[in-house]
Amino acid sequence: MGSQSRRDFLKTAGLLGGTMVGLDVKDARATPKNVLTDERKGVLVDTTVCIGCRRCEIACKEAHDLPVGPLEQYDDRSVLEVFRRPDTHALTVINQYEQDSLQQALDVKVQCMHCDHPACVSACIVGAFSKQENGAVIWDQSRCIGCRYCMVACPFQVPAFEYDKALQPRIMKCDFCYDRQMDGKLPACVEACPVEALTFGKRYDLLEEAHRRIDENKDRYVNHVYGEKEVGGTAWLYLSPVEFEKIDFPDVGTEPVPGATEPIQHALFKFFIPPVSLYALLGGIMWLGKNNKNEEEE
Amino acid sequence: METPLEAQPVKRPFLTPGVIVLLIIAANGLIWSFLRFYLGLGAVTNLDNQHPWGIWIGIDVASGVALAAGGFTTSALVHIFHREDFHHIVRPAIMTAMLGYTFVALGVMFDLGRYYNIWHVPIMGNSNSVLFEVGICVMTYVSTLYVEFFPVVTERFMGRVHMHGLLRKLNKITDLTLRWIDGFLQKTMFFFIILGVVLSCLHQSSLGTLMMIAGHKIHPLWQSPITPLLFLLSAISVGYPMVIIESLTASKSFGLKPEMDVLARLGRFVGPLLGVYLGFKLGDMVIRGTYVYLMDINLESIMWVIEVLFGVIIPMRMFFWDKVLHSRTLLLAASYLAAFGVLMFRINVFLIAYTPPYSFKSYFPSLGEISITLGLIAIEILLYRVLVLIFPVIAQPAKSIKPKTKFALRGVIK
Structure with missing residues (x-):
């Protein structure tokens, strides 16, 4: 009797164990692609050039079918006195900073940084975020389940969620005008900027250009291109006359954010060795204990 | 020798003053x-x-999962490490875990x-x-828990399927199905237990x-590379305290004799488990040098001290004390403190x-968030009461001595 049930035990364990592993492999198939080509695009934001006219905000809203409102309100400079962040109604906003060291106030446009190693892409449970070949990090509304883990993960706190909607709430963030770029057009904000504070181009060229500007105007800029190394590099790059923490750029370090969790995740599931070994170990303990018990009874 | 205990449906009325309070909280939720x-x-x-x-x-999902750890810790103890002397507590532990995880899933749906x-998760993951x-x-685990609980359902209804009216024709086939499932689970239960x-x-x-x-958004006191290990260790250490809380509360509510000797023996595991958890937690703190953050008095440092002092150190000392293990009140208090510690860890x-x-x-939770969280907990407790009134879950003195035909260990040991 004892040996009979022991054989059953092994047989069933093998059969069911195999099924489990098979299922899990199927589940884990979809990993979002991250193609970092040399061709990927970026934007260089020169905060010393920006005049805070907010034309980019208007263009952005028009390009993304967001309510623009009366155009006169964009001439109201008092808006700039309040610190703002991109939200569901505005995917890009300009903040103004009074600096004692400068003659005039500093205007800083903010939007999604389009990281090279995006935390949101790594975090998203259903792979709704993806890094495109042109550098854009975009969100796929047909996949999203609204868990807001992207917002937890984002080091710049960019994705916004439509909390006011009971059905089909969207994650709203700058998509680098992905559709316009596919049509061969410039991002709406870049096209709208009247003073060329925004330069669109290949990220590698923009980095060269940024360093050229710094080298040629040492007293105009701090020697730091924000986005060159931050969280492993971002598509949007910033030049500033003051230290970046003074204009509310977080110190996020130079390591890609997913580097903290993906190695743990992958080590745990490398060919499913740890879970399967744990299963085998526990099964072994259970089986040995059972044998001892059977012997005692016999 | 005392009267042998056997899992039976509890024979008590559903409504009590406590139940009415819970119903009101549930309705508000x-x-x-x-x-x-x-x-x-x-x-x-x-x-x-x-x-x-x-x-x-933070509470419904993360703490809910941790506080439902009684299920896997108890089933590992009894079925994998063959500690038969604890088998009376397996069914309530599995059932509590099943309810706990069901409500974790429900809590996620609210959020x-x-x-x-939600069906995108398995196919687009x-x-x-x-x-x-x-x-x-x-x-997967919530399904596994349903499977682990199913023998209790078959035990309750096998040979007792008496549906009326048109359904009467289905009585025989239902009974046969139950018997077939019961037989199948007897042979395969070990697989689900290990899987769980x-x-x-x-x-x-995870x-x-x-x-x-x-990353940088998490305070260094808790942003540790060994956080996964700390979560696992704290969950394992809180499993038995949760079983103790559940057992002592149920025995009081149903007027049963608390199984103090079983629970005291179970409590002996808790001290060392909390000790291991505390060791890793403090070791991590020393290696990363994060104790410097305790020098500043702010919300984070105060919460860390509350979590570790009241939630780990004090309960650990209590569980190492024989007097605590044999006193109903003190054992319950120590278990509540251990559960509090894990709750605080997750909230922190x-x-x-x-x-x-x-x-x-x-951020501070709104009235609506608190109401829904409390409502879900109230419904969970009410369901616990309903299930133990219907199904043979809680071990009680057997009225007649019968051969032990259907104990919880089916499929593992015959």
Whole structure:
């Protein structure tokens, strides 16, 4: 009797164990692609050039079918006195900073940084975020389940969620005008900027250009291109006359954010060795204990 | 020798004053639930773009999973390590875990903006995502718990299927199906038991990996590379205290004699388990040098001290004390403290430690969030009561001595 049930035990364990592993492999198939080509695009934001006219905000809203409102309100400079962040109604906003060291106030446009190693892409449970070949990090509304883990993960706190909607709430963030770029057009904000504070181009060229500007105007800029190394590099790059923490750029370090969790995740599931070994170990303990018990009874 | 104990349905009325209070809390939760699903998350919660996760994730989900650890720890103890002397507590532990995980799943549905897309998770899952691993493990484990509980259902209804009217024709086939399932589960239960323990170890630890991706937004006191291990160890250490709380509360509520000797023996495991957890927690602190953050008096440092002092050190000392193990009140108090410690750990990691780079206001749960959380807990307790009244879960003195035909160990040991 004892040996009979022991054989059953092994047989069933093998059969069911195999099924489990098979299922899990199927589940884990979809990993979002991250193609970092040399061709990927970026934007260089020169905060010393920006005049805070907010034309980019208007263009952005028009390009993304967001309510623009009366155009006169964009001439109201008092808006700039309040610190703002991109939200569901505005995917890009300009903040103004009074600096004692400068003659005039500093205007800083903010939007999604389009990281090279995006935390949101790594975090998203259903792979709704993806890094495109042109550098854009975009969100796929047909996949999203609204868990807001992207917002937890984002080091710049960019994705916004439509909390006011009971059905089909969207994650709203700058998509680098992905559709316009596919049509061969410039991002709406870049096209709208009247003073060329925004330069669109290949990220590698923009980095060269940024360093050229710094080298040629040492007293105009701090020697730091924000986005060159931050969280492993971002598509949007910033030049500033003051230290970046003074204009509310977080110190996020130079390591890609997913580097903290993906190695743990992958080590745990490398060919499913740890879970399967744990299963085998526990099964072994259970089986040995059972044998001892059977012997005692016999 | 005392009267042998046997799992039986509890013969007690459903309604008591306590039940009525719970019904009121549940009704309040249901009203707020209606508002949440009708008006959206913004109308009911204090969540915003800076604070995307609130108590529904920190308490309902993260703490809910940890506090339901009694299921896998007890079934590992009894079925894998063959400690038969604890088998009376397996059924209540499995049932509590089953309810706990069911309500974790429900809690998630409240929090998801597009809850109706939850089926995307198994088919579109992103294997880089920690949340995906947690989600898949919890989904699989909740099913495993239903399977582990099913023998209790077959035991209750086998040979007692008496449906009336048109359904009468189905009586025989239902009974045969139950018998077939029972036979099948007897042969395969060991598989589900081991699977349950493996899945628990996986997702209990991955819950700790979850907030690591928030990087600089998490206070260094809790942003440790060994957070997954700490989550697993704390979950394992809180499993038996939860079983003790559940058993002592149920015995008081149903007027049964508390199984003090079994629970005292169970309590002996808790001290060392808490000790191991504390060792890793403090060791990590020393190695990373994060004790410097305790020198500043602020919300984070105060919460850390409360968590570790009241939730780990004091209960650990209590569980090492024989007097505590043999006193109903003290054992219950020590178990509550251990559970409190794990609850605080989860709240600290998910809510207190999280500071967004741009904060316009700090997060405090709204009335609606609290009402729904309390409502879900109330419904969970009410369901516990309903299930133990219907199914043979709680061990009670057997009225007639019969041969032990159907104990909980089916399939593992005959």
